[in-house]
Amino acid sequence: MGKKIKKIGVLTSGGDAPGMNAAIRAVVRACAYYHTECVGFYRGYQGMIEGDFVALNARSVRNILPYGGTILQSARSKEFMTKEGRAKAAAKLKDAEVDAMVLIGGDGTFRGGLALSEEYGIPCIGVPGTIDNDISGTNFTIGYDTALNTVVEAIDKIRDTASSHNRLFFVEVMGRDAGFIALNSGIGAGAEEILIPEEDLGLERLLDSLERSRRSGKTSSIVVVSEGDKIGKNVFELAEYVKENLPYYDAKVTVLGHIQRGGSPTCFDRVLASRLCVKAVELLMDGKRDVMVGIMNNDIAYTSICKALKTEHTVNKDLLRISDILST
Amino acid sequence: MGKKIKKIGVLTSGGDAPGMNAAIRAVVRACAYYHTECVGFYRGYQGMIEGDFVALNARSVRNILPYGGTILQSARSKEFMTKEGRAKAAAKLKDAEVDAMVLIGGDGTFRGGLALSEEYGIPCIGVPGTIDNDISGTNFTIGYDTALNTVVEAIDKIRDTASSHNRLFFVEVMGRDAGFIALNSGIGAGAEEILIPEEDLGLERLLDSLERSRRSGKTSSIVVVSEGDKIGKNVFELAEYVKENLPYYDAKVTVLGHIQRGGSPTCFDRVLASRLCVKAVELLMDGKRDVMVGIMNNDIAYTSICKALKTEHTVNKDLLRISDILST
Amino acid sequence: MGKKIKKIGVLTSGGDAPGMNAAIRAVVRACAYYHTECVGFYRGYQGMIEGDFVALNARSVRNILPYGGTILQSARSKEFMTKEGRAKAAAKLKDAEVDAMVLIGGDGTFRGGLALSEEYGIPCIGVPGTIDNDISGTNFTIGYDTALNTVVEAIDKIRDTASSHNRLFFVEVMGRDAGFIALNSGIGAGAEEILIPEEDLGLERLLDSLERSRRSGKTSSIVVVSEGDKIGKNVFELAEYVKENLPYYDAKVTVLGHIQRGGSPTCFDRVLASRLCVKAVELLMDGKRDVMVGIMNNDIAYTSICKALKTEHTVNKDLLRISDILST
Amino acid sequence: MGKKIKKIGVLTSGGDAPGMNAAIRAVVRACAYYHTECVGFYRGYQGMIEGDFVALNARSVRNILPYGGTILQSARSKEFMTKEGRAKAAAKLKDAEVDAMVLIGGDGTFRGGLALSEEYGIPCIGVPGTIDNDISGTNFTIGYDTALNTVVEAIDKIRDTASSHNRLFFVEVMGRDAGFIALNSGIGAGAEEILIPEEDLGLERLLDSLERSRRSGKTSSIVVVSEGDKIGKNVFELAEYVKENLPYYDAKVTVLGHIQRGGSPTCFDRVLASRLCVKAVELLMDGKRDVMVGIMNNDIAYTSICKALKTEHTVNKDLLRISDILST
Structure with a gap:
């Protein structure tokens, strides 16, 4: 042949x-x-x-x-x-x-x-x-496996400080069309919420869920957001929106960007x-x-x-x- | 039920x-x-x-x-x-x-x-x-996946120094009965030889192989040894044996031990x-x-x-x- | 007493x-x-x-x-x-x-x-x-020492991908009033430019410097920006500004955020x-x-x-x- | 000039x-x-x-x-x-x-x-x-700073498993003539004992100290040993000696070796x-x-x-x- x-x-x-x-x-x-x-x-x-x-x-x-x-x-x-x-x-x-x-x-x-x-x-x-x-x-x-670990290690570091304050953290990860990184790294890092392109959670449900987390005794929450998430807001707008609606939270943003493409x-x-x-x-x-x-x-x-x-x-x-x- | x-x-x-x-x-x-x-x-x-x-x-x-x-x-x-x-x-x-x-x-x-x-x-x-x-x-x-990465990261560090000198390194990893860790981490770390319990390479073949590596232009080699390897020598004896038979090599030993059971x-x-x-x-x-x-x-x-x-x-x-x- | x-x-x-x-x-x-x-x-x-x-x-x-x-x-x-x-x-x-x-x-x-x-x-x-x-x-x-290493490790990962493409990366690090983190991590990570609150480099000089880097044969550049930098633009605006003025660059942004406060x-x-x-x-x-x-x-x-x-x-x-x- | x-x-x-x-x-x-x-x-x-x-x-x-x-x-x-x-x-x-x-x-x-x-x-x-x-x-x-962190990260991993069992770990680090690595990494990693060339603790005092650790409620101990330690035994002999004299301890050995010379x-x-x-x-x-x-x-x-x-x-x-x- x-x-x-x-x-x-x-x-x-x-x-x-x-x-x-x-x-x-x-x-x-x-x-x-x-x-x-x-x-x-x-x-x-x-x-x-x-x-x-x-x-x-x-x-x-x-x-x-x-x-x-x-x-x-x-x-x-x-x-x-x-x-x-x-x-x-x-x-x-x-x-x-x-x-x-x-x-x-x-x-x-x-x-x-x-x-x-x-x-x-x-x-x-x-x-x-x-x-x-x-x-x-x-x-x-x-x-893919390396990128997942890079994201998880980053969120672990954020968790250290999250557990010391009463805070809400939004972490934007890669995945324009697919939420695989967000979903798996979110589970791996124990995120409270995971927003992916394939599932439109809706802003209302996000607020409800964060509210529920807080009432269950959680003093801080981490939300992993896929960059291709279809919720209609970028991660900074999302943080602003939540701050306005859940004022007891101090929302912070991390954009991992190309860190996810590198590393050993x-x-x-x-x-x-x-x-x-x-x-x-x-x-x-x-x-x-x-x-x-x-x-x-x-x-x-x-x-x-x-x-x-x-x-x-x-x-x-x-x-x-x-x-x-x-x-x- | x-x-x-x-x-x-x-x-x-x-x-x-x-x-x-x-x-x-x-x-x-x-x-x-x-x-x-x-x-x-x-x-x-x-x-x-x-x-x-x-x-x-x-x-x-x-x-x-x-x-x-x-x-x-x-x-x-x-x-x-x-x-x-x-x-x-x-x-x-x-x-x-x-x-x-x-x-x-x-x-x-x-x-x-x-x-x-x-x-x-x-x-x-x-x-x-x-x-x-x-x-x-x-x-x-x-x-298992974490242990593999722990071993690979350790060998990567050894490789840094291996590539700077003309050296032979023996790294003992866990696996009393099974060579899974040795085999996969050895491939992941690019080891020149991998000794596992399931396969008796034999001392002669090890020497041959190291000799061949050297002649092919490699200036250093890393051998991953499963602790349960049946070659009949512990990793220190193995290093001594090779040093005696291949005197141009300066053989060094690392025993990873319980490092492999820990880590995030x-x-x-x-x-x-x-x-x-x-x-x-x-x-x-x-x-x-x-x-x-x-x-x-x-x-x-x-x-x-x-x-x-x-x-x-x-x-x-x-x-x-x-x-x-x-x-x- | x-x-x-x-x-x-x-x-x-x-x-x-x-x-x-x-x-x-x-x-x-x-x-x-x-x-x-x-x-x-x-x-x-x-x-x-x-x-x-x-x-x-x-x-x-x-x-x-x-x-x-x-x-x-x-x-x-x-x-x-x-x-x-x-x-x-x-x-x-x-x-x-x-x-x-x-x-x-x-x-x-x-x-x-x-x-x-x-x-x-x-x-x-x-x-x-x-x-x-x-x-x-x-x-x-x-x-401080831990935060520096966190930033350097992140930029190392970005460098991997920077060296594979023709890219410009902006990395925002902490330091509202003081540029110590930016300055030391920037040197540690080999950043091409470091923008700190204590020194107003000016937008013109930044463009000049990036232009010079490119002409000297560098195919990519990393700019570390202290969050308190007084250049009058946030890191996203800065990236946009550079893209408009140096169109051959594809500028990307990373915001490290609270990652820098955590970690072992x-x-x-x-x-x-x-x-x-x-x-x-x-x-x-x-x-x-x-x-x-x-x-x-x-x-x-x-x-x-x-x-x-x-x-x-x-x-x-x-x-x-x-x-x-x-x-x- | x-x-x-x-x-x-x-x-x-x-x-x-x-x-x-x-x-x-x-x-x-x-x-x-x-x-x-x-x-x-x-x-x-x-x-x-x-x-x-x-x-x-x-x-x-x-x-x-x-x-x-x-x-x-x-x-x-x-x-x-x-x-x-x-x-x-x-x-x-x-x-x-x-x-x-x-x-x-x-x-x-x-x-x-x-x-x-x-x-x-x-x-x-x-x-x-x-x-x-x-x-x-x-x-x-x-x-030096990198080597210290390499040792500390290794001992952190051992500590994970130490805290899960009742164990005694000996970790050999570099330093033929000087105990700087052992002393600083030992403090950094929270070792129970640190053996360095400059100070001959003596075998009796080591046993006493380990005995005291155990009575104070510690379920495990880590001993950092400088390769140049003058206690007259290599790290494997040391582990054997302690096991014979303090039989309730299960002593394990790690030899870090050239890992300490490498890494980013x-x-x-x-x-x-x-x-x-x-x-x-x-x-x-x-x-x-x-x-x-x-x-x-x-x-x-x-x-x-x-x-x-x-x-x-x-x-x-x-x-x-x-x-x-x-x-x-």
């Missing part, structure tokens, strides 16, 4: 995620193990268009495993979304004699790979690397990245293409990239219930 | 694990949510025998979620292994009007629960809390503990007994305690292979 | 700071060591007014050393600022037979102690506990708290009063509370210079 | 310490700021002998600030201790047109610099970089390294030589290297007293 793979390219694209370096390292070391050449493109598809790449051997990825970010840098390339951009990229790939690509990123990354494969016949394997955990065909994306990856993310990327190289060697490798029920599995793109964010309703019970 | 549950007892037993407090909190809050009384026994079965317990309400477990250890303390009770010990314990349970127990710990803990149920008809639900991840019926035990639990362990323990209370309310709740393929599931006790440590051979490839 | 001290009270007041528990522990253990009784008042002066206190012995402070927050809770009491409030507080102290107080907090806390001493003759010793490091008579306040104290803060508070108790036993204990040139020293209140924030100009040199 | 400095060399030597990268970065950036060339020698004096160096500009040290280890690697060179070795090194310096050196390390490093200066007239400035804090002429060495430097160490190394370059530009820059009473100061070598480890007796009081 197709010609022999002699040189594999790798890139990271989209919002960066902890564990991308672990992923690059695994691609490079697997290539070395199987005596296949490997090159890395800088700044995602933009580097591909510009022919900005580097040859990578086993020693090139020495000691990158523990570090956040990506040595290949990540970017979003508008040019690659045009036919002309992709033509340039394909030409550069041909010049560089790259036979196949491993693409580490989210759904935008995979869409790019699909176009490259359909239009220019380049075999591509996608690896889900994003903190948002919003990709079909895998239970976990690389970076957790063991979970490192092992996940390692397993997925070794498999990605092996799939290419075996003639597979246009699939995404993921982890399903604790086993490495692959699905067609087309299917992986049909992301539906179905929030685990049971976690909402658990959160309610635990904030009793 | 059985009488109505009005009061549930909870205890932690065996070697303690990060997330035990998160587990206790979830039991207590779930009881509060379902208007069921809850008491906690100190020092595992020993506190049960001595009638050393405390009533716990939703506010009793305020702010314990982020902390390692267990507020109920954990212990191994020799007395409870005797018929007389268990008779005393059962009598104390009756006095305290405890209708059912949630037991957080490892296989020893579950064995105790089974005896209590069979001999005295006390409904028991087991929750797997141990860093060793060696329990059947669950993909993950509470505390990761988000993964907190969410796992929360979900398992809410379910444990709900199962008791529903009339279930003598089962262990676990997580299988990302869903909460339960199996009979008898089955959970038949632990077989089958190491994931694929991980050994991945480790080999990545240390290229 | 004065009657024999048989019972010492302790409280934490004002914004809480990591290390306050270490400080309480040291007061309590020193009292136990010197066979003096000890009581702790909850919620600062408010608990004193309400007679809300607890007897503390050596075992009461078991295991609190590593934890952020304060077991006695901290608060700002408006009532205590009135003569009536202080009269109530003094009466409660008399009822409780408290002979002297150790007061852990910032300048507001010390002002309260001075009033108590002058109006009711209660010997008071102040201990500087605040993350702001803005107290005269001590080189370091308890909590560093070794430095724990040892500082321990040394200062043992000394505070010993000073009271020796008949001293109305002084603040601090650390000056690596030695424990004390100054009159009156003098400690005359805080002048003189920023270390040399650090500004160092920051300039290092962001070359 | 001497010819104009046009090119400065930098190296790290001896046992590595967190903050060495921050130090290298500050040397390089200060050179760039002052339009002076800079080269870095690999593996300390060994790289100097071999002419193994690299030109460093402001961008070469991008993003190294947060990382442990040293990008220049550190080593101990036996060859440099010979006259022949130093002759080779001096010749290489001349070839490379290096006019002066900044030497980051401990007393061995400084001794090397002094020889280089005396024998070959190379101006040298020493910067104290070692976790041991055992250098005269500076209150703090680079890396604390803010304190980064700021210290930055300040010292900017000053080192400025001193060279000003014609100073053969001095060590240090921090004395919160100010940057310098002393002759000769004086810095006359290290006397005078342990702060007051800290021993504080430790006694706090373990009440």
Whole structure:
């Protein structure tokens, strides 16, 4: 099935995620193990268009495993979304004699790979690397576990001071379309309320719930707010609204922002990245293409990239219930 | 099936694990949510025998979620292994009007629960809390993910200095019978070699492999050794042996010891503990007994305690292979 | 000088700071060591007014050393600022037979102690506990070192993603009147610019400097902004302003907020708290009063509370210079 | 005084310490700021002998600030201790047109610099970089604060499990000749006993003290042991000895080892390294030589290297007293 793979390219694209370096390292070391050449493109598809790449051997990825970010840098390339951009990229790939690509990123990354494969016949394997955990065909994306721990550690620190005063804290976390980070980190940090895009709690119910918390003897409360929450107010407006309606609370705001995209990856993310990327190289060697490798029920599995793109964010309703019970 | 549950007892037993407090909190809050009384026994079965317990309400477990250890303390009770010990314990349970127990710990803990149920008809639900991840019926035990991260963070620090010198480091990690911690943390930390009880690498192959690493351009190597490794030498003897045979290496030893049992639990362990323990209370309310709740393929599931006790440590051979490839 | 001290009270007041528990522990253990009784008042002066206190012995402070927050809770009491409030507080102290107080907090806390001493003759010793490091008579306040590390760790994570994209990050840190946190954490984290209340850099110079950074080959920049910065814009407005004027930058904002008040104290803060508070108790036993204990040139020293209140924030100009040199 | 400095060399030597990268970065950036060339020698004096160096500009040290280890690697060179070795090194310096050196390390490093200066007239400035804090002429060495926090975090984790069982833990920390790490981390972590080279507590007194701890109601104890402790037993023998004599204790051992030399430097160490190394370059530009820059009473100061070598480890007796009081 197709010609022999002699040189594999790798890139990271989209919002960066902890564990991308672990992923690059695994691609490079697997290539070395199987005596296949490997090159890395800088700044995602933009580097591909510009022919900005580097040859990578086993020693090139020495000691990158523990570090956040990506040595290949990540970017979003508008040019690659045009036919002309992709033509340039394909030409550069041909010049560089790259036979196949491993693409580490989210759904935008995979869409790019699909176009490259359909239009220019380049075999591509996608690896889900994003903190948002919003990709079909895998239970976990690389970076998600680390982001959860970053959020939980931050809220733990806020809790220290919350328990010393009578305070209400709003913490905004990432997740424009999906509340996975908010929901899981909220449970992990013992938040009193969790506001996510998938569920419109409503302002009234929020006030009721905070009022109930206070009456149950809680002297402080923490509300985790997903940045994509549909409650119609940003986190500062939300804090103001609550202060006006529940004046005994002194509401404070923290916006975690890009802290969530960085940090040394957790063991979970490192092992996940390692397993997925070794498999990605092996799939290419075996003639597979246009699939995404993921982890399903604790086993490495692959699905067609087309299917992986049909992301539906179905929030685990049971976690909402658990959160309610635990904030009793 | 059985009488109505009005009061549930909870205890932690065996070697303690990060997330035990998160587990206790979830039991207590779930009881509060379902208007069921809850008491906690100190020092595992020993506190049960001595009638050393405390009533716990939703506010009793305020702010314990982020902390390692267990507020109920954990212990191994020799007395409870005797018929007389268990008779005393059962009598104390009756006095305290405890209708059912949630037991957080490892296989020893579950064995105790089974005896209590069979001999005295006390409904028991087991929750797997141990860093060793060696329990059947669950993909993950509470505390395991935290322990892995503790080990990886320690090895990352050693790697800093390893990459500055030409050194060989031996790091002993926990796992008397099972190499799960060594294998996963070894991959997570990028160890050059991983020695586990399930696989006897042999001293010759270890030397060969280190020799090969050096020739491939590596200036330092890290070997993770499971304390139960069957290579026939303790970690200090191992370091001496290698120093004698590969004299250009300056071999150093770290023994992590009980550091691995402590620390603030990761988000993964907190969410796992929360979900398992809410379910444990709900199962008791529903009339279930003598089962262990676990997580299988990302869903909460339960199996009979008898089955959970038949632990077989089958190491994931694929991980050994991945480790080999990545240390290229 | 004065009657024999048989019972010492302790409280934490004002914004809480990591290390306050270490400080309480040291007061309590020193009292136990010197066979003096000890009581702790909850919620600062408010608990004193309400007679809300607890007897503390050596075992009461078991295991609190590593934890952020304060077991006695901290608060700002408006009532205590009135003569009536202080009269109530003094009466409660008399009822409780408290002979002297150790007061852990910032300048507001010390002002309260001075009033108590002058109006009711209660010997008071102040201990500087605040993350702001803005107290005269001590080189370091308890909590400052921890807050610096919290900020630096957060910016390190942002740097991971900054180095992967072409980005500009604004990070708002605490320090309403003093830029100590911004200046030191900015150097520690390698920020390209540091905006502090003491120095009005001016918007033009900020733009110039960012422009220069870019031209020197930097692909991303981090600007640390003290919340009290006098540049006339909040951090979000600042980001907008820069985006409008330097459109090639994609500016992102993080507001660290109360994360900076929590977390496990560093070794430095724990040892500082321990040394200062043992000394505070010993000073009271020796008949001293109305002084603040601090650390000056690596030695424990004390100054009159009156003098400690005359805080002048003189920023270390040399650090500004160092920051300039290092962001070359 | 001497010819104009046009090119400065930098190296790290001896046992590595967190903050060495921050130090290298500050040397390089200060050179760039002052339009002076800079080269870095690999593996300390060994790289100097071999002419193994690299030109460093402001961008070469991008993003190294947060990382442990040293990008220049550190080593101990036996060859440099010979006259022949130093002759080779001096010749290489001349070839490379290096006019002066900044030497980051401990007393061995400084001794090397002094020889280089005396024998070959190379101006040298020493910067104290070692976790041991055992250098005269500076209150703090680079890396010491980070090492303390590493030890304290490790013991905090052990404490979690200590407080859950009735246990005795021995933790061996670094410090062959000086007990600074043991003493300060022991106080920071609330150790019950601290064994240091400077004070022979004696085995009898250790047993007495542990016995007293237990009677005072403590259920567990932690003993910090400096590797250079003169009690005549290694930490495993010590644990055995105590188990034999106090059989109710279950004694466990942790050997932290090289974990203490790694990890991301604390803010304190980064700021210290930055300040010292900017000053080192400025001193060279000003014609100073053969001095060590240090921090004395919160100010940057310098002393002759000769004086810095006359290290006397005078342990702060007051800290021993504080430790006694706090373990009440």
